Amino acid sequence: MAQGKAVTADMQASVVAERPAGTGDRRRQRGEASIQRIIDAAIDLIADEGLSSLTMQAIAKQARASNALVVFHFGNKENLLRAVLQYLSDQYDALWTSMVRAPDLSAVQRVTGAVECGRRFARQHPKWVSVFVIFGSDRKSMQIYKEIGLPGDLAYNAEASDLLAEIVRLGDYTGVDPRTLAESLNYIVQGAWYWGHLNPPDRESEIPAKTIATLLHHAFPRHFASA
Amino acid sequence: MAQGKAVTADMQASVVAERPAGTGDRRRQRGEASIQRIIDAAIDLIADEGLSSLTMQAIAKQARASNALVVFHFGNKENLLRAVLQYLSDQYDALWTSMVRAPDLSAVQRVTGAVECGRRFARQHPKWVSVFVIFGSDRKSMQIYKEIGLPGDLAYNAEASDLLAEIVRLGDYTGVDPRTLAESLNYIVQGAWYWGHLNPPDRESEIPAKTIATLLHHAFPRHFASA
Numbered sequence: 001m002a003q004g005k006a007v008t009a010d011m012q013a014s015v016v017a018e019r020p021a022g023t024g025d026r027r028r029q030r031g032e033a034s035i036q037r038i039i040d041a042a043i044d045l046i047a048d049e050g051l052s053s054l055t056m057q058a059i060a061k062q063a064r065a066s067n068a069l070v071v072f073h074f075g076n077k078e079n080l081l082r083a084v085l086q087y088l089s090d091q092y093d094a095l096w097t098s099m100v101r102a103p104d105l106s107a108v109q110r111v112t113g114a115v116e117c118g119r120r121f122a123r124q125h126p127k128w129v130s131v132f133v134i135f136g137s138d139r140k141s142m143q144i145y146k147e148i149g150l151p152g153d154l155a156y157n158a159e160a161s162d163l164l165a166e167i168v169r170l171g172d173y174t175g176v177d178p179r180t181l182a183e184s185l186n187y188i189v190q191g192a193w194y195w196g197h198l199n200p201p202d203r204e205s206e207i208p209a210k211t212i213a214t215l216l217h218h219a220f221p222r223h224f225a226s227a
Numbered sequence: 228m229a230q231g232k233a234v235t236a237d238m239q240a241s242v243v244a245e246r247p248a249g250t251g252d253r254r255r256q257r258g259e260a261s262i263q264r265i266i267d268a269a270i271d272l273i274a275d276e277g278l279s280s281l282t283m284q285a286i287a288k289q290a291r292a293s294n295a296l297v298v299f300h301f302g303n304k305e306n307l308l309r310a311v312l313q314y315l316s317d318q319y320d321a322l323w324t325s326m327v328r329a330p331d332l333s334a335v336q337r338v339t340g341a342v343e344c345g346r347r348f349a350r351q352h353p354k355w356v357s358v359f360v361i362f363g364s365d366r367k368s369m370q371i372y373k374e375i376g377l378p379g380d381l382a383y384n385a386e387a388s389d390l391l392a393e394i395v396r397l398g399d400y401t402g403v404d405p406r407t408l409a410e411s412l413n414y415i416v417q418g419a420w421y422w423g424h425l426n427p428p429d430r431e432s433e434i435p436a437k438t439i440a441t442l443l444h445h446a447f448p449r450h451f452a453s454a
Binding site: 048051052053138140141145153180184188189191192193194197199202207208211214218 | 275276277278279280281360361363364365366367368369372377380381407410411413414415416417418419420421422424425426429432434435437438441442445
């Protein structure tokens with residue numbers, strides 16, 4: 001397990017790090033490109049087929065890479081699954097950071113950004129959301145989710161709760177529990193992701209966003225417009 | 228596929244039908260009991276391990292039955308998975324029928340029953356909910372969900388929407404779209420099931436029910452108390 005984590009952290013650094021142009025280290029760049037191609041191929045396969053039939057060979061074929069290259073970069077399927085979930089979590093975190101933590105935003109804008117983040121991520125990358133849902137589906141991948149994905153999900157909820165508490169103070173609102181409200185919003189975002197995965201025609205539905213707008217207006221009528 | 232469906236319908240009839248006491252047909256009763264024991268074993272295995280590693284042999288072992296008996300009753304894994312989802316859907320339908328369609332209930336009581344149905348099912352049978360979530364996770368089981376589970380889910384939403392429309396008429400409410408509100412409630416129920424599966428400590432959370440109460444009170448203040 002510790003070894004798996006070390007490999008993942010290493011790959012994460014190489015996948016996520018900024019790539020300075022013209023370093024001359026072409027071999028490293030080719031390595032990074034093939035790592036990313038394999039991760040993308042695994043995401044496509046998981047979203048389309050699930051985890052039951054996923055093999056390193058199928059991923060290699062999908063990535064148009066040799067089995068040896070996939071094994072060279074990831075060692076085994078568990079490490080590759082860790083790299084996939086780490087990559088998706090990093091992508092979500094980057095979007096969250098840009099929409100919620102950008103300087104000079106008001107608390108209201110940050111809350112709006114947090115809500116919009118879940119929605120934009122799902123619209124831009126429905127397959128990524130399917131992969132998140134699918135990771136919750138068997139014991140091994142769930143263990144990976146619990147290590148890599150769940151702590152982030154709980155931290156986003158806590159951050160949303162802090163922002164809502166700030167609005168309570170700003171507006172002198174009474175009778176609003178920020179933690180409860182943050183969890184309400186989380187249930188709707190999770191429901192939208194999960195239901196959109198089960199029933200793709202509803203992926204573009206405006207109803208989760210409207211429902212959230214109703215709850216925010218109900219709690220903070222002077223800070224959020226009605227839906 | 229047609230054959231698979233026929234076998235499933237047959238099994239469903241034998242599993243779900245009322246069992247008259249003292250028919251003397253002990254062999255049929257033993258058959259029904261072993262079918263149910265195998266379905267229960269499959270549910271436990273799927274909830275704990277997921278679908279990736281599920282085999283007919285593992286199910287037989289969990290059910291303390293022979294491989295031959297499992298094959299005799301179900302033929303193959305796909306038929307067994309169909310029987311599992313049909314059984315769970317029938318259980319949900321029985322609870323929904325008792326809580327939403329009982330005679331002499333008012334529309335408000337039926338809506339309250341519909342909301343409580345999802346919650347009670349999840350509290351009484353967290354493993355059943357996990358199995359529902361897990362069925363959405365790979366292509367084959369998703370296909371089974373789309374045939375056996377999704378039509379019911381959509382029908383429950385339509386039924387809830389009709390009940391909400393009745394309350395709109397009863398209360399002469401304006402500005403409430405029953406279909407939108409029914410879908411809002413569905414997102415919260417789906418979110419509660421999915422998030423409770425991902426993060427079991429939150430399975431007992433009161434927040435989904437409170438969120439629904441807030442939305443119902445917001446829409447129908449003279450018919451639903453505030454949360």
